[in-house]
Each structure stands twice: as C-alpha cells, then as structure tokens.
Amino acid sequence: MRLVHLDGVGYSIGDRDLLRSVRFELRTGDRVALVGRNGSGKTTLIRLLMGELEPHAGRVRYGPGVTLAATRQEPRFDDKTVRQVLQEGFARLEQIEERLGELEAKLDDPNSYEAWEELHAHFQAAGGYTRKSRYRAVLAGLRFDGREDEPAARLSGGEARRLELGRALLAAADGLLLDEPTNHLDFEMRAWLVGFLGEYQGGLLFVSHDRWFMDSLARKVVHLDRGELSVYEGNYSAFRQARTAREEQA
Numbered sequence: 001m002r003l004v005h006l007d008g009v010g011y012s013i014g015d016r017d018l019l020r021s022v023r024f025e026l027r028t029g030d031r032v033a034l035v036g037r038n039g040s041g042k043t044t045l046i047r048l049l050m051g052e053l054e055p056h057a058g059r060v061r062y063g064p065g066v067t068l069a070a071t072r073q074e075p076r077f078d079d080k081t082v083r084q085v086l087q088e089g090f091a092r093l094e095q096i097e098e099r100l101g102e103l104e105a106k107l108d109d110p111n112s113y114e115a116w117e118e119l120h121a122h123f124q125a126a127g128g129y130t131r132k133s134r135y136r137a138v139l140a141g142l143r144f145d146g147r148e149d150e151p152a153a154r155l156s157g158g159e160a161r162r163l164e165l166g167r168a169l170l171a172a173a174d175g176l177l178l179d180e181p182t183n184h185l186d187f188e189m190r191a192w193l194v195g196f197l198g199e200y201q202g203g204l205l206f207v208s209h210d211r212w213f214m215d216s217l218a219r220k221v222v223h224l225d226r227g228e229l230s231v232y233e234g235n236y237s238a239f240r241q242a243r244t245a246r247e248e249q250a
Contacts, residue, residue, distance in 0.1 A: 001028040001121060003066045003175040003203045004049050010057030011044060011210055018044050020227035020234075021058065028125055030203040033236060041209045045224065046070060046177045048212045049205070066203040067092065071181060075164035082144050085152050085163055086135060089133035089172035093131055098170075101194045125202040134196075138166045139193035158184035164206035169196065182210045211236055222244040224234055232249035 005025040011018050018041035026032065035041050047053045048060055050070050062068075069089075077085050093189055100119055106112035109145060127134050139145045141164045161184045165190070168176060176197075182190050194216045205222075208214055214221075214236035221232045221239035232239040 001125075001174075002063050004063070004068065005061040006048070006055075006058065006059070007061055007231060008058035009048060009055040009060060011048060011055055017050075018056075018228045021225075021229075022229050024231075025223065026205055028121075028174065028203050029199075029201065030205070031217055031219040032203075032205040033221045033239075034205055034207050034224065035221055035236070036240070040224045041227070042224055043073075043179060046179055046207070049177055061173075064118065065124070066174045067122075067172070068175045068177060069094045069168045069171035071161075071164050071168045071179055073179065075160055075167075077155075077163070079166070080152050081148065082150050082152050082155075082163060083148035086144075086148075086170050087136060087168050088167060089126070089170045090131060092172040093123065093126060094127045096126075096128065103212075108187070121131065122174055125174050127170075127201070128172070131170070131172075135170060137196060138169055139178040141189060141196060142166050143189070162189075165193075167199075168216035173202060175205070176200070178204070178206040180207055180209070182208055184212050188203055 003026045006022050006110065008013060009022045010020055034045065036042050044053065047204045048055055050068055051060065052172060055247060071129050096119060096149075098117060103112050103116040103119065106118060139148065142165065144163065145168065152160070165178070168178065181193065185193065190210065192212055206217070219233075221236060223230045223232065223235070223239070223243070232242050234242075
C-alpha cells in the first residue's frame with residue numbers, strides 16, 4: 001500500500017534548491033535509509049513528507065487514511081508522565097477498533113467490506129494486535145521500565161530523545177520517519193531497536209550516520225545530492241559499492 005508520494009516536489013531556501021522535481025514513494029513494508037551530506041536537505045524532506053512544510057513545486061500525496069509519525073528534534077511533553085507519552089498512540093488504535101466493530105456488523109454490504117479491509121490493514125500495520133507487548137518491549141528496550149509514572153518533563157536531554165523515539169515507535173502510525181534514531185542509544189539499545197523495527201509492519205524511512213544500523217535494517221537507500229534523489233537497492237554497504245562504481249564510470 002502506498003503511504004506517501006512526492007510528485008515532482010521542489011523546495012528552495014533563498015536561491016538554493018534543496019529539492020528539484022523529486023519523485024519518491026514510501027510503501028507498507030519499505031525499509032529506506034535516507035543519506036546525503038550534512039545540509040543536503042534530509043530533514044527538510046522528512047518535514048515535507050510529514051506535511052510540516054509546503055512544497056514550492058509539485059505535490060505531496062497521501063494514501064487514504066494514512067497516518068505518519070516522526071521523531072521531533074526538540075520534544076516537549078508538558079505535564080505528561082512517561083506512560084502517557086508512550087501510550088498516546090493507543091487512542092487512535094481504540095478508535096480504529098471501534099470503527100472496525102461497526103463495519104463488521106455490515107460485512108454483507110460490499111462497500112462496508114471494502115472499507116473494513118482498508119481500515120484493518122491500517123490497524124494491523126500500526127500494531128493494533130500487539131500494542132501491549134510492544135509497549136512493554138519499548139519500556140524495557142529504551143530503559144524506562146519501572147519509570148512509567150515519572151514526569152516526562154524532568155528527563156535529561158538524552159532520556160527525552162529516547163522517550164521521543166519510544167513515542168514514535170508506539171504512535172500507531174502506518175509509516176515511521178526517524179531522524180537519527182540511534183542518537184543517545186548504546187549498542188545494546190541499538191541492537192534492540194533493529195529487532196523491534198524489523199518486526200514493524202508499516203513503512204520506515206530513517207536518517208542515520210550509524211553504518212552498522214543502516215546495514216542491519218535498510219533494504220533500500222535513497223541518496224539526496226544537490227537537490228536530486230537516487231534510489232539504490234540493498235543496504236548501506238551495497239549503496240557504497242554501487243555509488244563508487246557509478247562515480248568510476250562517470
């Protein structure tokens with residue numbers, strides 16, 4: 001299922017084109033590493049996908065009912081506890097579950113059945129059947145086990161970034177857009193994150209400078225260079241080999 005599609009998107013800052021007629025799509029099950037030099041526009045691309053920025057050219061198109069989640073660079077949790085932050089996505093799952101129940105009573109109607117199938121795909125991709133076990137896994141994996149009732153606003157900077165990552169992982173989203181998710185994680189937590197995301201059924205796009213993480217998780221690499229996107233199949237090591245071969249040919 002197509003989650004989001006960039007259709008000829010352009011974006012400029014002053015006289016500099018960060019993106020030029022970019023075409024890209026994220027689909028259910030994708031594992032995409034977004035790479036490029038610092039300042040090339042990777043964070044801008046994520047903000048465009050999230051709808052936080054409007055493109056100067058082209059369009060950003062979303063699949064029906066699609067919800068995306070991203071990690072915020074400067075998270076704010078107000079007066080919420082760790083538990084409340086992590087369980088924010090449960091409200092969406094409960095709403096979907098309620099609507100699925102309503103549609104199940106009318107499955108003899110072809111239109112209702114089609115709507116149920118589409119909504120059920122969202123529910124499954126967002127982890128609707130495993131939300132409790134995923135919540136416990138995030139608590140343990142990001143080392144918040146036993147700290148659920150702590151005020152989130154009192155966490156240190158590194159802890160706040162970890163909690164923000166946990167919020168995104170449990171956001172009941174069809175697609176995840178993660179900007180440097182391994183920052184403030186030691187190797188044990190990074191290994192846990194690879195395993196957790198490996199079981200995630202939605203689409204994933206992430207930015208990272210962690211080569212081990214990219215090699216472990218990416219199935220496709222998208223390279224942003226001078227406003228243009230190039231797509232390479234495989235992990236980061238495969239991308240480096242293909243990129244070197246392309247440069248030698250050029």
